[in-house]
Amino acid sequence: MMGEQTRRDRKSWSRAMMAHRLNRFRDTGLVPPLDHGPEEGPRNVALDCGWGRLLFAPTFETTEALVEALRLERPEQRDIAVYIRDPHVVVAAAPQELFLDPSHTYRLDLATYRQAAAKPRGIMIRRLSSREDADAVNNIYLSRKMVPVRPEFFLSRARRNRALIHLVAEDVHTGRVIGTVTGVDHARIGGPGSGIEGSSLWCLAVDPQATRPGVGEALVRHLAEQFQARGAPWLDLSVLHDNEQAIALYEKLGFVRVPCFAVKRKNPINEALFAPPPPDEARLNPYARLIVDEARRRGILVEITDADAGFFRLTYGARSIHCRESLSELTSAVAMSICDDKTVTRRVVARAGVRVPDQIIAGDMEALESFLARYDQVVVKPAKGEQGKGVTVGLSDSDAIMKAIELARTFSDRVLIEEYVEGSDLRLVVIDYKLVAAAIRRPAHIIGDGHTSVRDLIERQSRRRAAATGGESRIPTDEETERCLAEAGVSFDSVLEAGREVVVRRTANLHTGGTIHDVTDHVHPDLVDAAIRAARAIEIPVTGIDFVVQSPYEADYVFIEANERPGLANHEPQPTAQRFIDLLFPHSMPASARATWTGEACSG
Structure with a gap:
């Protein structure tokens, strides 16, 4: 008979082998399969993909085993059970927890x-x-x-x-x-x-x-x-x-469509797939929706007051704040008025020591001629306006300037003529007088492939920008685009050689096809300091400060404008919506996050 010591040794050896086996499968990202015979495939296969696990339904012997595996989903992960033969049976086993993924398999x-x-x-x-x-x-x-x-x-x-x-x-x-x-x-x-x-x-x-x-x-x-x-x-x-x-x-x-189905768990990440937002909320633009989604994650009550214009009310406990996208009741009417009039904005921030470009008001021809004698190129823009509407950049020809003035007057009675400063557009999002995001904004441009017309390249790029921004960013095919093409020596019907890049807009606004490139971790501290000084001078708690810079890594800059309703979307990976909700409802923050945010060194 086997001695007691021998039995203990074998049990110890068995436990060691099991531990080794578990560690081996953890290293590969696979859940260890159940024991099976030599002619059978592995059982209960789940592949860890980092964002969640793929559960291969054919390897699970019972519906119950698959459901239990889905219940092991980790927080902030998205598990997917795939190749399910009878998805209705799986969902029926846990209808409060699971849903049929509304996706096609190809x-x-x-x-x-x-x-x-x-x-x-x-x-x-x-x-x-x-x-x-x-x-x-x-x-x-x-x-x-x-x-x-x-x-x-x-x-x-x-x-x-x-x-x-x-x-x-x-x-x-x-x-x-x-x-x-x-x-x-x-x-x-x-x-x-x-x-x-x-x-x-x-x-x-x-x-x-x-x-x-x-x-x-x-x-x-x-x-x-x-x-x-x-x-x-x-x-x-x-x-x-x-x-x-x-x-x-x-x-x-x-690819052709095949009858394969997937099931997921009802969790906050998947919520839009199994519980679509109310019709009013679905009409919100991406800038309002980003904030509303963050508020809901915090348990803040959301009431959509005008979806088409981006208005909503947020309520948390006894505190209720009305917003239009990132513009809230915390921004005073005075601060909004300062931002609305670019001549006033320029004077206010200049008194705070922020560098501003030279500028005159259109209307005096002698002043215009003197201004053009000092600067090779100018910018024409309405004194009031947003999203780059009516702005024409890099003009030197008198006829073109007069035409740009007429365009700008369709947006504002007063038109500004400003020295043109060569460089890149830098947007700094300042919330509660702290830098949250910094991004270089680049004008829309296309890259030739040797056989596609410029018009088709613009239309394709515009479709991609619209798809990426919820329809907010498109490249217009207007006179300004035609002017930019003419400066490059091409037209809408030209075919660019492969690899050639052509800028099709001079302004870098997102709404006219511009792109945003995050530089938050690298922006020069002098630029951060200037942006915060501008925000404090205006006394505005949420703003987008626009500079022209030679490089975001250098201290040189010229102030362009301050935006009272900056778009918080498209600044990934920076937590713009989170910081906005932190400002509105600081008690909705986790205690650890509150301590970190209030103690950050980038405050003014």
């Missing part, structure tokens, strides 16, 4: 897939390989309202798990990551008898600021070709049923 037959005849110029597809890549991917995820992934996951666990492929698209001219996609090799996690053959595509996302066409297509093709080389029979993907732009791309590449 499949690409890799046996018949053919590579593109030509690769897109200016884009390099490669593996994610550094912390900088991981940060760039997370910024793209945040801009697309996707769940970010811990950089350590990309750089450690994902590398050890051969089932995962993380690709990035790099702009070869700037070195910037402008897109990403994740692939899952089912053969590495399933095997014979598992019911999960093939491969799948996840998290395809393109930087909304990217101007190069074909980034998404290049990522999909590269991933498909990798799996084709591995011998995978097909590539599957899941896409929301109303994402018409993505579906058009997939169908163009040869």
Whole structure:
């Protein structure tokens, strides 16, 4: 008979082997499968993708086991149960917790897939390989309202798990990551008898600021070709049923819809999928919706008072504040009046020691001639207005200036003529007299491909900008665009050689197709100090201060204007909406966050 010591040794050995097995699967990101026979595939397979787990339903023996696995979803994660044969049965097992994902599944037959005849110029597809890549991917995820992934996951666990492929698209001219996609090799996690053959595509996302066409297509093709080389029979993907732009791309590449379904948990991340907002709230623009969503996450009562104009009321306890996007009752009428009149704004901030450009009011021809003698180029803009309407930049010809004055007068009776300062537009979002976000704003531009007309390139870029901003950013095809094209020696009908860039607007406003590039972590402290001094001089608690700078890393600047209702969207990864709600309702902040925010060194 076995001795007591021998039994204890064997139990200890068994526990050690189990611990080793658990650690091995944790390292790969796979949940350890149940024991199975030699002819069976693995059981209860769940792949950790960083943003959540993929639960492969065919490997679960019972509906109950799959539901219990979904209940193990971690906070701030999004688990997805895929390849479910009877989704109605799974949802019925826990109707208060689960919902049927409103997405279509598409499949690409890799046996018949053919590579593109030509690769897109200016884009390099490669593996994610550094912390900088991981940060760039997370910024793209945040801009697309996707769940970010811990950089350590990309750089450690994902590398050890051969089932995962993380690709990035790099702009070869700037070195910037402008897109990403994740692939899952089912053969590495399933095997014979598992019911999960093939491969799948996840998290395809393109930087909304990217101007190069074909980034998404290049990522999909590269991933498909990798799996084709591995011998995978097909590539599957899941896409929301109303994402018409993505579906058009997939169908163009040869994907066909297949009857596969997915189930998710009802959690705050998925709320828009199973509980659409009321009709009024759905009509809010992205700037108002961003704030409303953050308020709801805090448990703050939201009442939409005029959806089309972006008005809403927030109530928390006994405190109630009416807002129009980022303009709230905390901003006084006096501060708003100062921002509304650019001549007054200029005088107020100049008295605070903020550097301002030279400026005159249009109407006196002698003054205009003297002004033009001092400055080679000028800016013409209405004294009152927003979103860059009526602003014409970089004028030197008298006829063009007079025409620009007439355009500006359609927005304001008084028109300003200002010295033109060469440089980049820098927007600094200041909330409660602290810097929250800083971003370089670049004018809309297009990149030629050697066969597409300028007009079509503008229309494509405009569609991408509109899709990325909820319809807020589009490139007009008006006289100002035509003037910019003429300065570059082209017209709407011209065909640009491959790789040539042409600026199609001189102003960098988001509403006319401009793009936003975050520089918060690198902006020069003198610029931050000047922005805060301007905000304090106006006595405005929430504002967007616009400078022209040679570089955000240098101290030189010229003040352009202060915005009383700055757009808080498109500043990912900076927490603009969070800081706005913190200002309105400080007691809705977690205690730890409140201590951090109130103690930050960037306050004025």
